[in-house]
Every structure is written in structure tokens, then in C-alpha cells.
Amino acid sequence: MTAHTPATGAPIELPANQPQQFYRGGASIAALRGAPERDYGPEDWVASTTTRFGQAEAGLSRLPDGRLLRDAVQADPRGWLGEEHVAAFGDSTALLVKLLDAGQRLPVHCHPSDRFAQQHLGSRFGKTEAWIVIGTSGANPVVYCGFRQDADPAAVQRWVATQDSSALLGSLNEIPVRAGDTVHVPAGTPHAIGPGVFLVELQQPTDFSVTLEWSGFLADAEQAFLGLDRETALRTLNHRGFGDDLLTSLIKRTGDDPAARVPLLSEQADEFFHAERLRAESRNGGIELDPSFSVLVVLDGTGTLRTEHGAVPLRPGGTLVVPHGAGAATVEGDLTAVRCRPPRIG
Incomplete structure (x- = not known):
């Protein structure tokens, strides 16, 4: 048996990786990077081994030598990820990081749990995510997370069928944010991000979204439900109301913490x-x-x-x-x- 040859181990600075999106944004990413602004470049997928849903390579990061990071990790998972990680997750990084700059409000949407993804999408991972706010602009930077009170599934079905944007958005908790605020978004949580909010976003390594509010954002309803019928796709949704106690457990306000290292x-x-x-x-x-x-x-x-x-x-x-x-x-x-x-x- 040949000895394990570790990766070089050197950290690598990565170029921008901005797959085409359906919404506007990207000015804050360009300003942070000191790079020319791109149209419809609101997401920069950093160190990504994840493709956009239904696509072969879009979304994957390339190393400066031209290799896909995904291929480099698969060639030497222990060197890249470590023995314990490989024992738990194989050659998956189990992580997707994005810079996300919302130039307009994002639609109300949610993501599947691990269990739903395993049953219906052939994936080990669903898509729980978290937002780290690193900048804001505009008069009222907000995010939306979870129903304010328990939602009637039949009413939600009706809002989605009729594309009642006011009802969908109005049913959610509106949360003012500033730099240093963080929000954990469990799978199944209906959510949206308001204009002028600039995030570092951590996600499980998939691109699974069920878009409840697709009119005006996507070309048609067929793109909204991950190739599933609407009734099945909506089983991803958590109809429970998010009260103050639950929201407090999901949100941290860290902007004023001067410590050298701050868990976010x-x-x-x-x-x-x-x-x-x-x-x-x-x-x-x-x-x-x-x-x-x-x-x-x-x-x-x-x-x-x-x-x-x-x-x-x-x-x-x-x-x-x-x-x-x-x-x-x-x-x-x-x-x-x-x-x-x-x-x-x-």
C-alpha cells in the first residue's frame, strides 16, 4: 500500500466565482473586492464544491492552477479535510460559503431538510443556512425569518397558488439588522432577505430552494419547486410560528463585541x-x-x-x-x- 500523500497544505486565495442569478445585486461584493461591478452578480460562491441546481459545473470554484476545487478535494480528501471529517462526511466539504449582496428583496422561499432531501432529491444534505451581516445600506435594512404565528397550511397553499406576495411576506417576522448581526435559518423556515443587506452566508452544500413567491422573480412556476409537484415541494415548509424566544435563540448581535475572536x-x-x-x-x-x-x-x-x-x-x-x-x-x-x-x- 502506498503511503498517503497529503495536500500541499498551503492556503489558497481564490478569485471571484459569481454564477448567474435571477436577482440584482453585487455592488457591495465589487466594492469589498476592489473589482469592477457586474450585472446580476449578487452571489460569490467561495471555495464551492457545489453546483447550481440542475447544472453540471456552474457554481464550482476553480483553483488558480485551473483545477476545480471539487476535483482537488476528491483526489486527496484527508489532506484537504482531515481524517475525522472524512470519516463523518467522506470527500464532501459539508459546507458552502457565499458572499451575498441583495440589490433587491429576495422572494419568500425555504429549503428542504436532510430527511426530505434524502427521500426526494437523492442528496445526503438538505439546506440549513446562516447569515452573517457584514454591511447594510438604505433606510431600513431587514431580513425575514419564520412565520410570526402558526400558519394554516391551506392558507399558505392558497397564497402560493395565487402568488399573493403581500400575504406571504406579511406573514413573516421582519427583523432589522446591522453589521455584526447573525441569523441561523433552519431548514424548512420561510425567509427572505431585504435590499441593501450584505452577508457572508454559510449553508449546507446544496442549491435546493423551494420558491414560494416566484412571480416577478422566476420565469415560471416550474422553476420554483425543484422538479417536484407543488404539494410535495411544500412539505418542506415549517408552518410553526417563530415567537420571541425562538427568534432570540436564532439571532446574535455581535457587532459591539471587541474581542479578538467572537463566535458568530x-x-x-x-x-x-x-x-x-x-x-x-x-x-x-x-x-x-x-x-x-x-x-x-x-x-x-x-x-x-x-x-x-x-x-x-x-x-x-x-x-x-x-x-x-x-x-x-x-x-x-x-x-x-x-x-x-x-x-x-x-
Whole structure:
């Protein structure tokens, strides 16, 4: 048996990866990256091994050498992901990270659970997600999450059938947000994102969406239900009302926390992914990072990510994929970054 050959382990800065979307946005992504603005570039899929629904390659990230990240990980899963991760998830990264800049309100939609995805979509993963607000614009930046009170399934069916946008949106909790706020969005939760909200979004590694409010957003209803009949697709929806206690458990307000490292997400997110904000200051030395497959998004400032494989410069808007094989690392300099990681093992 040949010995295992690990990945090089060096962190890699990735170029933008903005598959075509149906909604407007992208100015904040362009500003963060210092790049020309693109029409209909509201999502940047970072270190993605996930394709857009029904497509062969759209959505996949490429490494600077031209290889698909998906292929590189599959060729050396232990080097990229680590032994414990591979034992739990095989060669899947179990994570999709996006930059999302909503130039218009997104439609009301929801995502399937793992169980639904296994039964109806042939996937191990559904699509639980979480939002980390990194910027806002406009007079009233808001997101929408969960029904305000228990919803009658027959009424929801009627709203969807007649495309009653006012009823759909009006039934949801409207949540004002600012930079530093985070929202965990369990599978099945009806939700939408308002215009002017700029996020780092963590998701399970699928592109499954059931679009309840498709009129004015998608070309036709056939694109709204993942190739399923409407009645089956709507079984993904959680009709339970999200009261104050539940919302409090899903939302964190971290913008005023000055700590060098701040856990960003609700504890309910741990089985799906986790994230922390890093605030490095050169006068305080570096921030040490344990070995892990991770995605690093630099929000501001400059510095260095130092590993046993060398040093990688960090700049505003930089997005990096860090293999588990990079080993322990240190973030140095004066900067703010978000570190995103797959589910905790054990």
C-alpha cells in the first residue's frame, strides 16, 4: 500500500466565482473586492464544491492552477479535510460559503431538510443556512425569518397558488439588522432577505430552494419547486410560528463585541457549520488557528496568514480556502476576517 500523500497544505486565495442569478445585486461584493461591478452578480460562491441546481459545473470554484476545487478535494480528501471529517462526511466539504449582496428583496422561499432531501432529491444534505451581516445600506435594512404565528397550511397553499406576495411576506417576522448581526435559518423556515443587506452566508452544500413567491422573480412556476409537484415541494415548509424566544435563540448581535475572536452563530448551528470573527491587531500578536478545512473572508485591513507551508498575504476582500493539511496557523497584522468551518465532529 502506498503511503498517503497529503495536500500541499498551503492556503489558497481564490478569485471571484459569481454564477448567474435571477436577482440584482453585487455592488457591495465589487466594492469589498476592489473589482469592477457586474450585472446580476449578487452571489460569490467561495471555495464551492457545489453546483447550481440542475447544472453540471456552474457554481464550482476553480483553483488558480485551473483545477476545480471539487476535483482537488476528491483526489486527496484527508489532506484537504482531515481524517475525522472524512470519516463523518467522506470527500464532501459539508459546507458552502457565499458572499451575498441583495440589490433587491429576495422572494419568500425555504429549503428542504436532510430527511426530505434524502427521500426526494437523492442528496445526503438538505439546506440549513446562516447569515452573517457584514454591511447594510438604505433606510431600513431587514431580513425575514419564520412565520410570526402558526400558519394554516391551506392558507399558505392558497397564497402560493395565487402568488399573493403581500400575504406571504406579511406573514413573516421582519427583523432589522446591522453589521455584526447573525441569523441561523433552519431548514424548512420561510425567509427572505431585504435590499441593501450584505452577508457572508454559510449553508449546507446544496442549491435546493423551494420558491414560494416566484412571480416577478422566476420565469415560471416550474422553476420554483425543484422538479417536484407543488404539494410535495411544500412539505418542506415549517408552518410553526417563530415567537420571541425562538427568534432570540436564532439571532446574535455581535457587532459591539471587541474581542479578538467572537463566535458568530447560534449553538443550533453547530451540527451544520460554525463561524467566528477574527480581529487581529499587530500590537497584540497573532491569532492562533487550529488545523481545519476552512474558508477565510477578509473584511478589512491587511496582514498575513502564516502556516508551516509559508505565509499568504491577506487583503480586504480576499477569500481563501485553507486545507486541513495547512496545520496550525496564525493570523497576523491589523485586520478583520470571518472564518467559516464545516460541522463540528464529536
